Amino acid sequence: MVQGNADDAATTLAALGRLRERAHRRAHGGAWLPALGFAVLLVASAALYRHPLTRPYSIDAKHPFWAGLPDEQVSPVASYLFWFLGTPLLFAVIALWYAWRARRHGVRVGWPLAAATGLGVLVLLAVLAAVPVGPVPDGLVSASGPHWAGLLTPLLPLAAAVIVLGRAEHSRGLVAAGIWIAALTAWLCTSFPLGHLPGWTSVLIGGSGAGGQLSLRPAHYLVLMALPLLVVAAVNLATARRPR
Amino acid sequence: MTESRSGGPDAGSSPHPATALDDVVHQRVRLGILTVLSEATECRFATLRDELGLTDGNLNRHLRILEQAGLLQSTKGYEGRRPVTWLRLTRAGRTALRAEVAALEQLVSRIRTATAADDES
Numbered sequence: 001m002v003q004g005n006a007d008d009a010a011t012t013l014a015a016l017g018r019l020r021e022r023a024h025r026r027a028h029g030g031a032w033l034p035a036l037g038f039a040v041l042l043v044a045s046a047a048l049y050r051h052p053l054t055r056p057y058s059i060d061a062k063h064p065f066w067a068g069l070p071d072e073q074v075s076p077v078a079s080y081l082f083w084f085l086g087t088p089l090l091f092a093v094i095a096l097w098y099a100w101r102a103r104r105h106g107v108r109v110g111w112p113l114a115a116a117t118g119l120g121v122l123v124l125l126a127v128l129a130a131v132p133v134g135p136v137p138d139g140l141v142s143a144s145g146p147h148w149a150g151l152l153t154p155l156l157p158l159a160a161a162v163i164v165l166g167r168a169e170h171s172r173g174l175v176a177a178g179i180w181i182a183a184l185t186a187w188l189c190t191s192f193p194l195g196h197l198p199g200w201t202s203v204l205i206g207g208s209g210a211g212g213q214l215s216l217r218p219a220h221y222l223v224l225m226a227l228p229l230l231v232v233a234a235v236n237l238a239t240a241r242r243p244r
Numbered sequence: 245m246t247e248s249r250s251g252g253p254d255a256g257s258s259p260h261p262a263t264a265l266d267d268v269v270h271q272r273v274r275l276g277i278l279t280v281l282s283e284a285t286e287c288r289f290a291t292l293r294d295e296l297g298l299t300d301g302n303l304n305r306h307l308r309i310l311e312q313a314g315l316l317q318s319t320k321g322y323e324g325r326r327p328v329t330w331l332r333l334t335r336a337g338r339t340a341l342r343a344e345v346a347a348l349e350q351l352v353s354r355i356r357t358a359t360a361a362d363d364e365s
Contacts, residue, residue: 006351006352006355006356006359009348009351009352009355010352012272012275012348013345013348013349013352016275016276016279016345019276019279019280019295020279020280020282020283022295023279023280023282023283023284023295024283026283026284026291026295027283027284027287028283103323105291106287106288106290106291106292107283107284107285107286107287107288107291108284108285108286108287108330109284109285110285168285170283
């Protein structure tokens with residue numbers, strides 16, 4: 001009889017597990033589209049750089065980095081418009097997608113918080129970048145980078161939105177993808193030139209300790225940032241299409 | 245479930261997991277409702293009814309109990325001209341579901357440990 005109780009409880013738990021999996025697929029089977037959208041926006045931003053794939057003799061990167069990464073832009077205005085129009089446009093597409101899914105599948109996901117986070121951080125960035133500052137004395141300009149001020153980049157609002165959406169979608173993959181974008185952005189945007197390695201990292205990989213630079217260009221880094229998003233999108237789409 | 249109170253080797257040292265089971269949540273259909281709702285921010289009444297294979301009246305009866313216990317909230321609205329009821333778990337509902345599943349897991353583990361000990365002796 002005691003064993004019967006254990007079996008009953010185990011059967012209930014197994015049934016709950018199956019029900020939860022079905023409900024999860026129904027509720028979160030649409031995460032692939034925003035993940036793909038974020039990845040496309042990231043990769044498309046490679047067009048904002050003057051030399052997205054090739055290494056020029058010298059680079060003139062003006063601060064703030066409206067293109068995203070600290071590298072030479074085709075036009076700062078075009079970069080600004082790309083992110084300040086592209087990001088709200090992406091969220092509008094995501095809103096339409098979730099509204100359609102809510103009508104079709106009868107479940108809602110808490111995506112508005114992700115949109116509010118992404119757009120809120122983007123506006124905050126614009127406000128911070130607009131704060132007037134005096135010229136930096138030559139002696140204080142560091143060759144290794146702009147440090148914290150480099151974080152005024154439109155890539156961070158996108159990373160924040162991906163992390164919040166990951167929580168709403170119960171997706172560890174999306175959260176990890178957002179953290180990955182934020183980490184890469186923080187490293188790339190707080191040092192100059194792009195891909196600069198501080199001395200301690202080259203010691204770790206057996207170098208001289210003098211530091212160095214990865215020979216990757218903005219487009220490579222953007223693809224690296226987008227890669228986890230593409231994996232999440234592919235896995236989510238494959239899982240959602242599996243017969244119930 | 246009185247039989248399960250015979251317990252295992254440490255039966256006297258900690259309260260039996262069966263005491264953690266909540267009568268409101270433990271009912272099979274209500275456990276199903278909470279499980280489905282835990283996966284979405286909001287779920288439509290009709291979706292939940294179809295997912296659990298219930299009638300409108302049966303589902304309504306269970307929803308009323310859960311709502312009175314503060315475990316879920318319902319919002320009425322329209323999709324076009326069609327009236328729609330959206331359901332969402334409250335924080336207390338999520339906590340109650342987690343506690344229920346944890347209690348069930350403990351119960352299974354405790355009874356299996358006790359049975360294995362009986363078989364050996």
